[in-house]
Amino acid sequence: MAEKITVHDPRGYPPKVEGKRLANRTETLDGKVLYLIDCLFDNADVFMEQLRLWFAEHLPGVETRIIRPKESWVDDPEMRARVVADGDAAIIGVGL
Amino acid sequence: MGFALALEQDGVPTIPVSTHVFARLAKATALSAGMPTTRNCFVPQPVVGRTPSELRDYIEGVDPVNKRPFMQCVLDGLTQPLTEEDMKGASFERSTPRFLEPDTEDNLRQLFIENHWTDYLPIILPTEERVEKMLKGTSKAADYVVGTMRPTSFREAWEFDVEKVAVNAVMAGARPDYMPVILALSASGVSARSSSTTSWASLSFVNGPIRDEIGMNSGIGAMGPYNHANATIGRAYGLVSQNVQGGSVPGDTYMGALGNNWAYTACFPEAEERSPWTPFHVDKGFKPEDSTVSVFFGGWYTQSGFGPRETWKDKFIRCLTATDHFSPPVIVMDPLVAREFDAMGFSKQSLIDWCAENAKMPARNYWDDQWVTTLIKPHAVAGVEPFASRLKAKPDELISIFRPEDLNIIVLGGETQGAFKMISGRYMGGGPGTDNKGNPTGLVDIWR
Numbered sequence: 001m002a003e004k005i006t007v008h009d010p011r012g013y014p015p016k017v018e019g020k021r022l023a024n025r026t027e028t029l030d031g032k033v034l035y036l037i038d039c040l041f042d043n044a045d046v047f048m049e050q051l052r053l054w055f056a057e058h059l060p061g062v063e064t065r066i067i068r069p070k071e072s073w074v075d076d077p078e079m080r081a082r083v084v085a086d087g088d089a090a091i092i093g094v095g096l
Numbered sequence: 097m098g099f100a101l102a103l104e105q106d107g108v109p110t111i112p113v114s115t116h117v118f119a120r121l122a123k124a125t126a127l128s129a130g131m132p133t134t135r136n137c138f139v140p141q142p143v144v145g146r147t148p149s150e151l152r153d154y155i156e157g158v159d160p161v162n163k164r165p166f167m168q169c170v171l172d173g174l175t176q177p178l179t180e181e182d183m184k185g186a187s188f189e190r191s192t193p194r195f196l197e198p199d200t201e202d203n204l205r206q207l208f209i210e211n212h213w214t215d216y217l218p219i220i221l222p223t224e225e226r227v228e229k230m231l232k233g234t235s236k237a238a239d240y241v242v243g244t245m246r247p248t249s250f251r252e253a254w255e256f257d258v259e260k261v262a263v264n265a266v267m268a269g270a271r272p273d274y275m276p277v278i279l280a281l282s283a284s285g286v287s288a289r290s291s292s293t294t295s296w297a298s299l300s301f302v303n304g305p306i307r308d309e310i311g312m313n314s315g316i317g318a319m320g321p322y323n324h325a326n327a328t329i330g331r332a333y334g335l336v337s338q339n340v341q342g343g344s345v346p347g348d349t350y351m352g353a354l355g356n357n358w359a360y361t362a363c364f365p366e367a368e369e370r371s372p373w374t375p376f377h378v379d380k381g382f383k384p385e386d387s388t389v390s391v392f393f394g395g396w397y398t399q400s401g402f403g404p405r406e407t408w409k410d411k412f413i414r415c416l417t418a419t420d421h422f423s424p425p426v427i428v429m430d431p432l433v434a435r436e437f438d439a440m441g442f443s444k445q446s447l448i449d450w451c452a453e454n455a456k457m458p459a460r461n462y463w464d465d466q467w468v469t470t471l472i473k474p475h476a477v478a479g480v481e482p483f484a485s486r487l488k489a490k491p492d493e494l495i496s497i498f499r500p501e502d503l504n505i506i507v508l509g510g511e512t513q514g515a516f517k518m519i520s521g522r523y524m525g526g527g528p529g530t531d532n533k534g535n536p537t538g539l540v541d542i543w544r
Contacts, residue, residue, distance in 0.1 A: 002200040008222040008263040010213050011192045012245065012256035012340030019130040019185030023107045025175050034174075035108075037099060040474055042144045042466035043151075047113075050152045054167065070478060072470045073249055075098065084106045089174045092100050093113030094143045 030061040032088035037079075040072035041095040051091065097122060098250045101129045111173045115141035116160040120348050121291075128252045130185045135173030139166060144466050194259075195224070208267075212345045215334060215360060219267040230262040233275030234543055238262070242283050245341040247291035247349045256282070256340035261332075264339055268332035273310050274325055277302060279543035280389045281333040281363070284525035284536070288337040288359065289344035290393070294467070295352030297395030299362040299426070299521055300333065301506050303377035304387030306540050307365035314367035316510025319428070319517075330361030358395035364508055370431040371507035372438035379444070380537045387540035392426045392504070392521030399425070399518040404436050409454070415518050416455035417497065422467035424502035426521035427451075430509030433516050444505050452500040460491035 038048045069076035100112035116138045126134035138161040139154040159166045236258045244253035288298040313323035338344035368375040377388040399415035476483035486495045525536035
């Protein structure tokens with residue numbers, strides 16, 4: 001039988017994950033402000049405009065507002081603060 | 097995704113929309129953020145290049161991951177009451193053991209492959225004895241924290257110490273006296289296994305006395321498989337990156353469409369003694385007797401040529417404008433080429449300035465690029481120069497595509513031919529959590 005050997009694990013150390021809850025949902029979007037966040041990926045602006053048009057046609061009671069961060073990939077606290085201050089919900093896309 | 101998770105924490109119900117190829121990545125990102133029930137919705141890939149009516153079809157079509165109408169997913173995600181799982185999120189600790197369970201060599205080799213811990217070339221198994229020997233290549237304690245690394249900016253950063261670097265250096269076949277260089281590369285904070293869809297690699301260049309001390313090759317075939325130190329240091333940096341950052345697994349922690357052959361190994365010394373110009377690290381503020389590493393994030397394209405011949409200006413302009421200009425090139429030239437430019441009266445900086453001044457393309461072409469649009473246009477819109485002026489230019493107007501500070505020159509090669517390459521390479525490093533703050537070039541000597 002082949003000899004058993006001991007070797008090191010090559011992986012680094014992951015951080016501890018702290019559970020976080022999702023935000024409370026609203027029963028309906030009617031009469032609410034929905035932010036459509038264009039994350040600045042190529043063509044995301046066109047996607048968000050189509051999403052805005054969809055809401056205008058199918059759920060006109062929802063007030064949609066398109067908004068953009070200052071940069072792609074980088075947090076924009078000012079933009080988030082604006083969404084938190086007067087938004088009831090948000091859709092962000094298209095990308096990660 | 098990061099925005100969406102932050103907004104949820106701020107109390108705003110949010111739906112992140114991604115294309116379907118990112119489904120596993122989205123799930124993993126949400127899990128590691130402690131919000132595994134994040135209500136992701138998906139449209140087909142690609143979005144880039146699709147017309148408004150095609151994108152409207154996506155919106156009115158079926159979410160290819162959730163298998164329900166896309167808008168139903170969105171509306172339900174924003175309005176359906178929270179479940180118990182939504183309310184608590186997921187807290188957990190993950191530990192990485194120092195050693196794996198003892199097993200036979202064959203089984204352990206198979207385990208490393210199955211766990212995606214290798215680059216699929218044969219490895220040296222990191223036994224305790226081999227790792228101990230590798231650790232003798234540095235005076236740093238095994239548990240000294242080198243830094244953190246992540247596959248991309250929105251992923252969680254994993255921490256790693258000197259021993260983890262040694263483990264991966266053993267796997268790569270490196271020798272203990274290479275450890276200071278491998279540690280300096282690892283401490284750059286720049287991953288050699290970026291998960292970007294653009295299939296980046298990280299090319300690195302070594303300057304100073306360490307090059308000769310460990311027998312690196314800056315001569316014939318310097319960028320090829322002809323030197324033990326060059327080959328295994330670059331490979332070790334890659335293995336360190338993929339393993340200490342939590343993986344580089346296609347579809348999960350790696351999304352590069354094409355992949356990148358530079359990712360196997362790409363570490364080269366500058367031929368300082370045969371260059372007519374000052375060494376790269378001296379240009380960046382280090383002393384000639386310092387040993388350093390400099391990382392260039394790129395490897396996406398390569399242009400090449402000979403010269404400088406009579407029409408070198410045309411050739412350089414063709415090469416520079418044929419680059420994918422969101423990623424500036426590091427120009428690697430044989431000493432024959434560098435000395436010829438020097439004889440023509442060019443310093444390294446004046447040649448860089450010439451390249452920046454003459455590399456131009458119509459504004460239409462400059463902006464018609466997905467990454468220029470994504471990464472640079474927001475700065476232009478915000479009024480940051482020179483990007484704002486580039487955005488104001490008429491579509492046919494020729495605009496400069498690089499700033500002098502975007503371009504770098506490294507001299508190496510065997511002088512068997514006057515050859516040069518322009519390789520995608522953004523000079524990077526020295527980020528938060530690294531030991532070489534403020535200068536992308538890192539000092540090797542602190543890791544001796």
